[in-house]
Amino acid sequence: MSPWPVVVVTGANAATVESGLGSANVCSSNYASRILPIRGLRAGPPPAPDGHGSEEALRVDGLTLILACRSTQKAEAARKELYQELDAHITRLRAQPDYDGHAEVFRRNVKIEVEYLDLAVLSSVFHFSEQMSKQYPYISHLIFNAGVANFTHIDWPRCLKQIAWNFLDGITRPQFYVQSTGEVSVDGLGWIWQSNMFSHYVLFRALEPLLKNSAYPADSRIIWSSSLEASPKFYDSADWQLTKTDHSYESVKYQIDLISSILDRRALQDSSSTKRIRHFVSHPGVASTKISTNLVAFGGFLDTVKVWVFYLGRVLFGSRHHTITTANASIAAVHLALVSLTYITFYTFSPPKTSANGSAKPHTNGVVAVSPPDPVRFGAETTRWGRAEVGLTPVYKWKEHEGEGERLLERCDKIYREFSAKRGVSE
Numbered sequence: 001m002s003p004w005p006v007v008v009v010t011g012a013n014a015a016t017v018e019s020g021l022g023s024a025n026v027c028s029s030n031y032a033s034r035i036l037p038i039r040g041l042r043a044g045p046p047p048a049p050d051g052h053g054s055e056e057a058l059r060v061d062g063l064t065l066i067l068a069c070r071s072t073q074k075a076e077a078a079r080k081e082l083y084q085e086l087d088a089h090i091t092r093l094r095a096q097p098d099y100d101g102h103a104e105v106f107r108r109n110v111k112i113e114v115e116y117l118d119l120a121v122l123s124s125v126f127h128f129s130e131q132m133s134k135q136y137p138y139i140s141h142l143i144f145n146a147g148v149a150n151f152t153h154i155d156w157p158r159c160l161k162q163i164a165w166n167f168l169d170g171i172t173r174p175q176f177y178v179q180s181t182g183e184v185s186v187d188g189l190g191w192i193w194q195s196n197m198f199s200h201y202v203l204f205r206a207l208e209p210l211l212k213n214s215a216y217p218a219d220s221r222i223i224w225s226s227s228l229e230a231s232p233k234f235y236d237s238a239d240w241q242l243t244k245t246d247h248s249y250e251s252v253k254y255q256i257d258l259i260s261s262i263l264d265r266r267a268l269q270d271s272s273s274t275k276r277i278r279h280f281v282s283h284p285g286v287a288s289t290k291i292s293t294n295l296v297a298f299g300g301f302l303d304t305v306k307v308w309v310f311y312l313g314r315v316l317f318g319s320r321h322h323t324i325t326t327a328n329a330s331i332a333a334v335h336l337a338l339v340s341l342t343y344i345t346f347y348t349f350s351p352p353k354t355s356a357n358g359s360a361k362p363h364t365n366g367v368v369a370v371s372p373p374d375p376v377r378f379g380a381e382t383t384r385w386g387r388a389e390v391g392l393t394p395v396y397k398w399k400e401h402e403g404e405g406e407r408l409l410e411r412c413d414k415i416y417r418e419f420s421a422k423r424g425v426s427e
Contacts, residue, residue, distance in 0.1 A: 003216045004062040004109065006139045007337070008132070008207075010117060010200065011146025012067040012078060061102075062109025064136070068117040068128060069146070075114040082112055119146055119199035122187045126423050129206035138213035141337055142222045144200040149249045150180045150192055171313050172286055172321050173229050181246050189415070190241030192248040197255050200224070201412045202419070204263075204277075211277045219267075219276045223336045224260040226283045226377055227253040228321060228393075232401050240408060257281055257395045258405030259412070261375035280336045280344070281377040281395070284329035285321045286310060320381040320391065331388040332380040374398065 065082075067075045090103045115131065118124040132139065155176045163170035170176075183191040189198065204211075204222055211220040232254050234247035240255075242248040264279035288307050307324065314322040323329040336344065375395040382388055 003138075004060050004064060005141060005216070006064045006066070006136050007141040007143065008066045008068055008139060009143040009145055010068045010119065010203070012069055012075065061105050062111075063106070064111045064113065066113045066115055066132075068115050070116070070118045072114055072116055079112045079114055083110075086110065119195045120148075120185050120191060122194070122199065122202060122419050123423070125199050125202050126206060126419070129203060132207060133210060136210060138216040139207055139210040140216045140218070140220055142204065142207065142211070142220075143333060143337065144203075144222065144224050145333070146195075146200075147225060148192065148195045150183060151177045151249070152180050153178050168313055168317055168319055171309055172319065173231075177249075179246055179248055181248070182243055184243060187419070190243045190248070192252055193240075193242045193255075196252045197259070198412060198415070201259070202416055205413075205416050206420075208277070212273075212275060214275050217275065219278050219341055221336065221341070222260070222263075222277060222279045223333050224256050224279065224281050225333070226256050226260075226281050228283055228286065228379070230254040230257050230283075230396065232397055232404075235404075237404055237407070240411060254396070254401075255405075255408060257375070257377065258398075258401060259409050261395055261398070262402070262405045262409060265375075278341065278344075281375075282332040282336055283377055283379045283393075284326075284332070285323035285380040285382070286313075286319075287323050287326055287329035287380075289326060289329075314382065314386075315384055318384060320383070320389075321379070323380045323382050323388065324386075328382050328386065328388040329380045332378040332390050335390045336378055 067078060069075045086107060090107055093099050093103050115128060116124070117128045155178050159170070159174070159176035162175055185191045185194045187194065211222075227249075229250045230253035231247075231250045233250070234245055235251045235254060236245060239245055242251050245251055260279040260281050263277075267276040267278055270276060288303070288310065310322045310324050313319040314324070323331075375398050376392045377395060379391045379393050380388065381391040
């Protein structure tokens, strides 16, 4: 019997999917059958398994899902809702003539656990990791869904100007959200930087032994959450903790693009291990969530207007990025969590290099050489009429900022080691 996945989702504390993407990520098992071929990629058969745990069995008889969040009360409500959603899905499956009964076997072995985790407090991150190490021999997936934004209000003159100049850009990558500056966590680090990126990095490093444990033989997966708004436009390398910039949200999401791409490239280049920790970037497109609550000065009215504008962009202007519902917005993360890594590896690599006679060039160990992959982000998209699909977007200006990503990882590692030493955590 194959080992069951043990999946940690941060920020999965919503009682309903309208409160965020975490619950949508973990209750979208029915979306597995709707994952379509990724747009804009070459066709052809998948490669043979690469010997690094890429070809794992996708049919399992159970799952442990850990909802890691700050509000355990909301998480308990989310857990109840997730069980109800799973039961409803199984009821629908029973009505199908080719149903084989496996879903009920799976249901008996599903465990949804709630654990406290506050990403704004590093002691909480370390404590969570210590608890996981005591309770589980391995972890198969980390889904870094949690995130915060320091939006305060809308700059209406700038809003009207951007929308008048480029309507789709204005409702897809708005540059008129006013953000507060100078916020620092209790650990003395930039609050936005720590809560969105650094604490997730600490979580990865602290749980690295569990992610590498071969009791779960397939490569482990870490799914980082980015945004269409991720951009180096406002980023200053000297302000890498993002306490001075008035565009910390766009900047921290771009930092996530950089470091996750570098971490995955390092994993792919490691030929010494038969089990790797893969890092992927997903983004939800443009969905209606509560992250922008502070922007809505007139209660639900502007929220309703916002949603209708999103539908206008999708239906009349053909925008694929306006996923709108959190269920649709979760499909890229669901794709990365469920699809065989053989296919994901295949789709993110460039074609093999060839010799003068047209044959592929092998490495000395017999593995066919491929060009280094260009970093991509897996994004949630929809058709005009709302069918969820997965698309790819490149990491913006990767070549210009790859070096900055390397420096950022060095800084993260240095701070991680400092806090680990204070807590007495051994490397």
